[in-house]
Amino acid sequence: QSTMLLLSKLSRRKKSTFKQTRCINKLAKFHTKQISSHQQNMPKFPLPTLEQTLQLYVSKLQPLLSSPDESTRLKHEVDTFLKEEGPLLQRELQDLYDTTPNWIEGFWDTMYLAYRGANTTVNPFFALKDFEGDFNNNQIVKSAALVGASARFALQIQKGEVDLLHIKNVPQCMDQVYKILGTSRIPQANRDQLLHTPHSTHIVVSCLNNYYKLDVIANGEAISEDVLANNLAAIRSHALSKRGSDTHVHPLGSLTGANRDLWSQARVSLIETSDNQKSIATIDEALLVLCLDTTHVHLESELDHLLGSTYENRWYDKTIQLVVFSNGIAGVNMEHSAIDGQSLSHYLHVICSDVSSKSYPNTDYSNIEQNTQNINYLPIQLNDTVRGYINQAKQELSKPLDSCKIDFTEFGSTYIKSLNISPDAFCQIAFQINNYQVQNRFDSTYESSSIRNFLHGRTETIRPLTETMKEAVLAFQDPKLSKLEKSKLIREASKKHSEVAKQSKTGQGVDRHLQGLNWQSQLEIQRDSNFELPKLFQNPIYSTYMANQLSTSTIGEGPWKTFGFMPVHEDGLGVGYLIEKEYIMVSVSSFKGISEEWNNNLKKVLKELADTLK
Numbered sequence: 001q002s003t004m005l006l007l008s009k010l011s012r013r014k015k016s017t018f019k020q021t022r023c024i025n026k027l028a029k030f031h032t033k034q035i036s037s038h039q040q041n042m043p044k045f046p047l048p049t050l051e052q053t054l055q056l057y058v059s060k061l062q063p064l065l066s067s068p069d070e071s072t073r074l075k076h077e078v079d080t081f082l083k084e085e086g087p088l089l090q091r092e093l094q095d096l097y098d099t100t101p102n103w104i105e106g107f108w109d110t111m112y113l114a115y116r117g118a119n120t121t122v123n124p125f126f127a128l129k130d131f132e133g134d135f136n137n138n139q140i141v142k143s144a145a146l147v148g149a150s151a152r153f154a155l156q157i158q159k160g161e162v163d164l165l166h167i168k169n170v171p172q173c174m175d176q177v178y179k180i181l182g183t184s185r186i187p188q189a190n191r192d193q194l195l196h197t198p199h200s201t202h203i204v205v206s207c208l209n210n211y212y213k214l215d216v217i218a219n220g221e222a223i224s225e226d227v228l229a230n231n232l233a234a235i236r237s238h239a240l241s242k243r244g245s246d247t248h249v250h251p252l253g254s255l256t257g258a259n260r261d262l263w264s265q266a267r268v269s270l271i272e273t274s275d276n277q278k279s280i281a282t283i284d285e286a287l288l289v290l291c292l293d294t295t296h297v298h299l300e301s302e303l304d305h306l307l308g309s310t311y312e313n314r315w316y317d318k319t320i321q322l323v324v325f326s327n328g329i330a331g332v333n334m335e336h337s338a339i340d341g342q343s344l345s346h347y348l349h350v351i352c353s354d355v356s357s358k359s360y361p362n363t364d365y366s367n368i369e370q371n372t373q374n375i376n377y378l379p380i381q382l383n384d385t386v387r388g389y390i391n392q393a394k395q396e397l398s399k400p401l402d403s404c405k406i407d408f409t410e411f412g413s414t415y416i417k418s419l420n421i422s423p424d425a426f427c428q429i430a431f432q433i434n435n436y437q438v439q440n441r442f443d444s445t446y447e448s449s450s451i452r453n454f455l456h457g458r459t460e461t462i463r464p465l466t467e468t469m470k471e472a473v474l475a476f477q478d479p480k481l482s483k484l485e486k487s488k489l490i491r492e493a494s495k496k497h498s499e500v501a502k503q504s505k506t507g508q509g510v511d512r513h514l515q516g517l518n519w520q521s522q523l524e525i526q527r528d529s530n531f532e533l534p535k536l537f538q539n540p541i542y543s544t545y546m547a548n549q550l551s552t553s554t555i556g557e558g559p560w561k562t563f564g565f566m567p568v569h570e571d572g573l574g575v576g577y578l579i580e581k582e583y584i585m586v587s588v589s590s591f592k593g594i595s596e597e598w599n600n601n602l603k604k605v606l607k608e609l610a611d612t613l614k
Contacts, residue, residue, distance in 0.1 A: 032160045035174060042455040045104065046507035047097045052091045053513045054078050056503075060463045060510060063442055063470040064544055065449050074541060077369055081536045089520045093513075102456035107519045112337040113192040118396060119185065120257040120316055120566065124341055124553070125306035127331040127562035133354055135362045139292065140236070146227035146322055146330060147214075147290060149354035151222035153347065154181045154287050160200055165346065165452075172342075172452040177339040180347050181287045181294060183319040183337055187256075187264035194338055197285040204283045204378070205232065206313050207239035207292040209251040213282050213376040214290075216301070225360065231375065233365035238290055247383055250390045254311030258393035266389035270380075275497060276322070279378035288320040296327045303403040306331045307566055307589060311397040320347065331562075340458050341563075342450045345555050352559035353458060372446045376401040404595035405587045408606055410496035412582040421581045424554065425494035426609065428464040432473045434605045435550055438598050442470060442521070443549035443572070449504040460504040461511035464552070468496040476612070486612050554578065562587055573598065 002311040065071050096103040115122075118510070135361035156162050157178060164171035182200040186193045201217035212235045216223050241486035242248055252270075255263045271277040283289070289312050297305050306323060314333070315321060321333045334344045413423040428447065435443060445465040451457035475486050503509055523530040536542065544573060555563055556578060564576035564587030571592065578585040586602060588595040 002316060006241075013124075020589055028430055034166065035160060035162075038164050038171060039174055039455070042171060043453075044097070045102050045451065045454040045457050045512075047093055047103055048508055048513050050082060050086050050517075052508075053510055054082060054086075056510045057421075057514055060466070061541060061545060062467045063465050064444060064541065074539065077534075077536045077539055077599065081534050085521065085531075085534045086517070089517045089524070092520050092523075093516050104516050105146040105456050108458060109514055110519075111192070113185075113194070114190065115261045118258055119260070120307075120397070121568065122317060122336045123333050124336070124344070124563065124565040125302075125303075125333045126344065126555075126560040127306060127329065128348070128352065129559050129561045133360060133362075135328075135360045138362050138364070139324050139326050139328050140224075140229050140233050141360050141363060141367045142230050142328050142330055142613070143290060143292065143322075143324045143357045144225040145358070145360055146324070146351060147216055147228055147232075148222055148225040149351035150181065150288060150320075150347075151202075151216040152354060153350050154200070155217060155220070155222060157181065167453075170453050172454055173457055175456050176339045176343040176452070177346070179319065180343055181320060181490060182285070183338045184284045184286075185266050185317045185319075185337050186284065187260050187317070187388070189261065189264050192260060192337070194236060195284050196338075200285055200287045202282070202286055203288050203290055204286040204315070204318075205235050205290045205292060206253065207236055208243065208294060209248050209253065209313055210237075210239045210242055210245075211252075211279065211283060211315075211378040213233055213286075213378060213381065215376075216287065225358075229363065229365065232290075232292065233368065234370040234372045234375050236365075237370035238594055239292070240294075240377055240379065247380055250382055251312050251314075251394070252380060252382070252386075252388050252390065252427075253314040253316070254390055254393040254397055256316040257311060257314060258396045262389060262392060262396075264443045266386055266393075268391070269383065269385045273381060275382060277540070279380050282378055283315060283318070286318065288322055289315045291315075291321060291323040293323060293325045295325055297329055303405055303562070303587060304587070306333055306558050306562075307401065307403060307564060311394050317547060340450065340452075341448070341553065342452055342554055345558055345560075348560060349558055356559075399591065400526075400593070401566065401589060401591055402593050402595045403564070403587065405564075405585065405588040406599045406600045406603060408584040408586065408603055409582070410607060411610065412584055413579045414581045415610070416579075419610065421491065421494050421613060422498050425497040427554070427577055427579060427584065428497055428552070429469065429472065429490060429493055430602065430605050430609050431550065432465060432469055433476050434598065434602045435573075436473050436477070437605065438594065438601050439571040440512075442473075444545055444547050446548035446552060446568075447501075448553040449501065449509070451505065451507060453505070454507060459497075459508070460509040461496075462501045462504045464497055464500070465550075466493070466496050466500065469493045476609075488614060490609070549573070552574065552577065557581075561585065564589060567591055584597075 005423050009089045050400040093103055129137040162177055165174060179196060184195045186195050196436045202213050202215045214231055223272045255266050271280055293313055317335060319338050324330045416426045418421040442465060447462035447464050449460045449462045470491040475481050475489045518537045521534055547569050549569045551568045551572060552575040554577045562585060563578055565574045567574040568587050574589040576587040586599060589600050
């Protein structure tokens with residue numbers, strides 16, 4: 001979902017350098033022949049023909065075209081591109097296909113790492129379900145349980161003992177598994193870098209904007225949860241004693257959620273002292289960051305604490321940022337450069353299953369006097385220059401964002417399937433109807449699709465707004481049409497949606513190929529001063545297509561109760577949804593104050609849509 005903002009921004013960066021990158025430190029090697037064989041047998045991500053992609057592109061644009069003139073112009077530009085620039089660019093992509101593991105990987109790396117906006121706008125979050133037991137409201141015990149499970153998962157990765165990944169018996173690429181833990185995004189001028197520390201044995205704990213190193217692995221074994229809990233309680237006690245300090249008042253972590261050039265400049269000033277340099281390196285090299293928040297939250301109304309709109313007590317550069325609030329609610333904010341949502345869900349499945357297999361005493365550490373002598377506090381001295389940068393970052397992160405979550409409990413996937421319709425298609429149709437009713441318009445719509453069934457695959461785009469979908473939405477509003485007539489059009493839209501989704505998941509989608517052609521054209525501009533950006537990519541309809549004002553994404557069932565992300569467009573919506581057997585969760589975010597209205601109307605639409613299909 002979040003990739004599209006980066007794509008549209010980078011499409012206008014004429015001097016971007018698109019290159020394949022690896023982490024600064026090499027990724028942990030595949031330690032077993034079994035894993036190595038698994039990777040070697042993964043199919044490559046296909047490169048569709050030019051003709052196929054352009055034909056599909058034209059069809060996907062039809063619902064967004066507003067006049068015959070736009071359609072005429074588009075057809076002319078497509079024909080010109082096929083005859084002139086297209087074949088050259090396609091040959092360049094074919095060369096990448098022939099000589100690299102994944103032809104789009106280098107472009108993809110640059111898309112994330114050269115993006116200069118705030119990475120919080122592309123970071124998804126998950127809020128976890130409660131575990132069995134009486135420790136769910138205990139911040140320290142729950143944190144120790146999650147950290148202990150993460151340490152054991154890190155050891156599995158480091159020893160090459162992770163299970164091979166399959167979804168519905170289809171092998172999945174293992175490349176991202178090795179980047180889940182121990183990975184950080186390092187701010188640099190123009191283009192960031194990824195740092196991976198494959199054999200890291202510590203995490204960093206953030207509490208009241210103070211940072212602490214906590215060892216979680218020793219002598220090849222995970223440190224016990226009892227020891228972790230005592231250390232976490234001591235850290236919390238120490239942080240509480242530092243209320244009002246310089247680092248508490250000036251949250252350094254806010255810089256990690258701000259404009260990347262601002263953060264890269266601030267970091268240069270920050271690491272001028274050796275102590276600061278060591279402390280920042282310790283954070284960079286950690287397996288993950290654990291945020292012990294002093295805030296009580298209720299996720300139904302305060303999703304922004306996990307969304308990324310807070311500048312307090314965070315470190316958004318770390319791939320995995322565990323957040324545990326004072327009332328025990330726990331979640332994760334994920335930095336998107338190295339991994340995608342499916343990899344995060346894999347991590348959460350593993351650690352939550354681990355936690356669920358054990359029992360934990362509900363010890364009240366707030367009533368126990370803590371020994372803070374042996375904690376490893378990371379000293380960071382702020383100068384006036386860095387404080388100024390922090391104030392700028394706080395202003396950036398103070399941008400108004402509203403969010404709203406609903407748990408629609410009248411039915412879920414079980415009932416939807418009984419209506420003989422795909423649950424995902426049902427939800428996407430409901431979103432289109434709802435968006436039209438609330439905003440009286442059709443928006444370019446993005447739905448994320450995992451393509452980890454290909455070597456080094458990440459995501460492809462499903463385009464839910466088809467001509468068939470648009471026709472069904474308009475028919476749904478028409479009081480003159482019968483329930484049967486509406487149902488027929490809705491089912492046709494569902495069938496079309498399933499076809500489009502299958503194309504994306506099998507490497508026959510449009511967006512990645514189209515973006516690759518666009519990116520390759522920008523490389524040609526750098527090489528040849530006479531080469532001009534093709535008219536196809538200068539057409540405003542291309543920007544409209546890539547704007548993704550309605551950005552949607554879902555994830556399968558798992559140990560999470562809420563999932564969401566920010567809008568990728570100023571005038572858009574971020575819609576995360578979970579389709580459980582008996583209910584549907586929808587988390588909506590917006591910069592324009594309509595999330596609650598959108599979700600409240602959606603409840604009505606879901607019921608009416610189901611009634612129409614009976």
